[in-house]
Amino acid sequence: MSLTRNQVEGIARLARLEITEAQMPVYVDRLSRIIDFVEQLAAAETADVEPMAHPLAQQVQRLRPDEVTETDQRDKYQHNAPSVAAGLYLVPKVIE
């Protein structure tokens, strides 16, 4: 097993995912298998290779004029929110 339960719990914490006690062994097993599988990349000869982040290397980020193009649609967007009041998105108390 390439990943320990401790490591998987740490990853879940970083990813902000709750994994139940019952599910944890399955995640440890399957994530380990995935990491073992991608481990084979280590054998590839890549000494002088430039990393490729994007399929169209020649493509440059475009800039646009600094003009207002979007109109206010707050009500429409807030329609999908789980909890709102007076135009604000509500979350549990953050500051004591």
Add this chain to the structure above:
Amino acid sequence: MHTLTVSEMSAGLRARKFSSLELTLHLLGRIERLGPGLNAFVTVTADRALADARAADERNAKGDGGPLTGVPVAHKDIFCTDGILTTCASKMLSNFVAPYDATVVRKWRDAGTVLLGKTNMDEFAMGSSNETSFYGPVRNPWDQTRVPGGSSGGSAAAVAARLAPIASGTDTGGSIRQPAALTNLTGLKPTYGRVSRYGMIAFASSLDQAGVLARSAEDAALLLEAMAGFDPRDSTSVDTPVPRYTAELKQPLQGLRIGLIKEFFGEGLDPAVERCVREAIALLQREGAVVKDVSLPSLPLSVPTYYVVAPAECSSNLSRFDGVRFGHRCEQPKDLLDLYRRSRGEGFGEEVKRRIMTGTYVLSAGYYDAYYLKAQKCRALIAGDFARAFGEVDVVLSPTSPTAAFKLGAKTSDPIAMYLNDIYSIAANLAGLPGISIPCGFVNEAGTELPVGLQLVGPHFGESRLLSVSHQYQLRTEWHKRAPKGYA
């Protein structure tokens, strides 16, 4: 009427043989009767479809309709549709009503198409069998005990079963081509940047690309024409003219140089699938194509490279689902961290959580160089192999998938076995290249006839060639015309 291709429907509408309303009612009836057994749709938009059809009929009556005015379509439920539920087949978005149209949706709508509904898919497009959907698996119309492929499995099943003449899909590692192969369809993934990603819910942004699942290359060309093009709202959209794909279908096979990817005709390939593909190659050769073997030695790295790059991008993209502004929120969160962890833990399915965690791990401090940077270098090797091959040949050819459709549940407990379904399709995404899968025969498994697809991959923006080769092949074969029993 449901057996007509898009081109035939278009001609029929133009000649007033039937109205869009008649056509739409007929297909809605089929969806109601045959859709539930396949679980192909998440949402059927009947009212919208009838309104679209009436509007199309008015336009056509006035004579200002285009070739697609009144043609019914379905969209994969990954595309945002203004005012319509858009779930990405996830519990996370099971209550999400999109506040705007994706560019692909808007363009097809502007072309006058009629929206029949939103198709089922693997959750957040993560899967190769359509079994990770929150709404349950889609069944393959060729054999309901088998998967239709994924992630665009609902679109594939709907088009194969003649519930819709054509549907949109998205392809991050094979999600259009593999289901097309498993359901006897023509599935086109365009070049990265050819079709706008605006309003298409992101999985892996450097790999995702929208395309079509169609019953012929001609239909795919027609709909690609209507969806491709520059979009300022997608920062990776490429500003290059859209060819008249339909006008270029006549390019002859004579002199076409085809490279057979040596690495994709080896171990793991079902011999019966290989026989179908070899027969198709022989036909292309008889018609004047020049065939040779080409070696792309880095291609065996595709699957492991993808399973670092795609989860890394997914873990970043899916961080937006936090239970605050939209999507699922857990009951009674005790603090903000609890809100995040339980909303995400409950809202995402197992495969999605696994990929977010894989991505989080490969991007984390101390592992970035070993996994993510290494995978980006392997990606460059793979892209370099294709670039060299296209110095010698016009297109490369391989099977689309190593086997025909497999049984539901056969691979759900082994993520690696599932990932290896996409062994022949993933490389094109890593290199950003266009690819197409076309029907090329059938294999017999325990008395059941199952379709087989072959894949063509071309250089960047080489869609015209892929479509013309496919069209020329389809003029000489009947495979793509076969319908599954009970759906003809």
